[in-house]
Amino acid sequence: MTSQLAVRGDPELAADTALREQFEAFLYEHRSALNDSLNGLTEEQARRSLVTSKTTVQGPRPGS
Numbered sequence: 385m386t387s388q389l390a391v392r393g394d395p396e397l398a399a400d401t402a403l404r405e406q407f408e409a410f411l412y413e414h415r416s417a418l419n420d421s422l423n424g425l426t427e428e429q430a431r432r433s434l435v436t437s438k439t440t441v442q443g444p445r446p447g448s
Contacts, residue, residue: 422430
């Protein structure tokens, strides 16, 4: 993260820094939620498709 001293004189940089910090907090929360929902699943369960799409939480299924 950029220090507050570096952004004090530049409002645009301060706004960018604040947005980045908010975005990183959002990513952290959602990654944590995803990890929590995947805990306890086997590799097969994580790869199993529950819809007709060829995409799983780990990306495209092998051989697709």
